[in-house]
Amino acid sequence: MTDFTITDFTIDELSIPATLDSPDAAPFIATIEVRNAVEADGYGTNEFAQTAAEILPTWLDEFEPKRLFAATVDGRIVARGIFETRTGENPREAWFGVQVLPEFRGRGIGTALADRLEGLAASESRDKLISYVPFQDADGERMTSPTGFGSVPLDIPQVRFLLGRGYTLEQVERGSRLRFPIDRAASEARLSEALTAAGPDYRVHRWIGFTPENWLADMVDLFTLMSTDEPTAGLEEPEDVWTVDRLRASEERRSSSPRDFLVSVVEHVPSATLVGLTEVSVPEQLERPLAQNDTIVARAHRGRRLGTVLKIANLLHVDDVRPGHPSIITFNAEENRHMLDVNEAVGFVPMGYEGAWKKLLPAR
DSSP: OOOEEETTEEEEEEOOOSSTTSTTHHHHHHHHHHHHHHHHHHHTSSTTOOOHHHHHHHHTOTTSOEEEEEEEETTEEEEEEEEEOOOSSSOOEEEEEEEEOGGGTTSSHHHHHHHHHHHHHHHTTOOEEEEEEEEOOOSSOEEEOTTSSOEEESSSHHHHHHHHTTOEEEEEEEEEEEESSOOHHHHHHHHHHHHHHHOTTEEEEEEESSOOGGGHHHHHHHHHHHHHHSOOGGGOOOOOOOOHHHHHHHHHHHTTSSOEEEEEEEEEGGGTEEEEEEEEEEOSSTTSOEEEEEEEEOGGGTTSSHHHHHHHHHHHHHHHHSTTOSEEEEEEETTOHHHHHHHHHHTOEEEEEEEEEEEEOOOO
């Protein structure tokens, strides 16, 4: 049922299909096509494109509930709005995104979607909205991130739109790319050097897909730590608590994706505890890049080059079991100089940016 109409377009909330074979799957698939086109425009590359089969499992995550809205013109879905929340006590945050095909901008569609999402947040007493928006660089005046690291061009549509709606820039994130193939001999030598620097108390383990039973509790602790330890500047994102049940449910959903997930971890041998992890998401098609997901080292074990150990160990893991892809892409906050140093030393170079924005809604 149409629940919002303005002139020549309509906005509907879509159901999330249980599978892509479901009768209601076609609109969801169409919104993924919008996503891919808008991100290609924003980043200046189609390397971030994903298939509906890859993305659907994330939309079925009960711990990160999402609602999906679509704008339609003459029977064609031309824009989408995303409203994502977290479970937990007294949540005040909502993460949202508005994506409009370039040829349909300037018609009020983005404004209508943003109005709808902000209204939804207010109705649920969520007073902090967070949005991550890619941008291509441009000449002219710039706005510097309040962290002091990174900036965005002021005179581009995304920035004008967000500033006009009262959003503040809180952080700039850098996308970095490492071209394959890696230099195997040099990587093995660098890993050996880093392991020597770390010392005999640390050991690397790796796997594909499901976490081994003996590491479940440690992985849960590391994923929870990831939610608060990663720099989020003025966004002040809340702790996202993981449990073994949540981890297993997430892995079960991901097993339906055509992607493989390669994990490398570091064990602190004296305590038999995992103190670091990194994960790479690998698409089926060899012509597509890999995505570097979470990387973290527990604070008490930093300064021992374990970040370098993890990154290189997983790159060698990829080279062992999924060779042939063109590159791997990762994102880091511009102020996260330690992790950027690790990436740059391995060979990553900048390839795109996004701004992290926040809006505080009036108390109801």
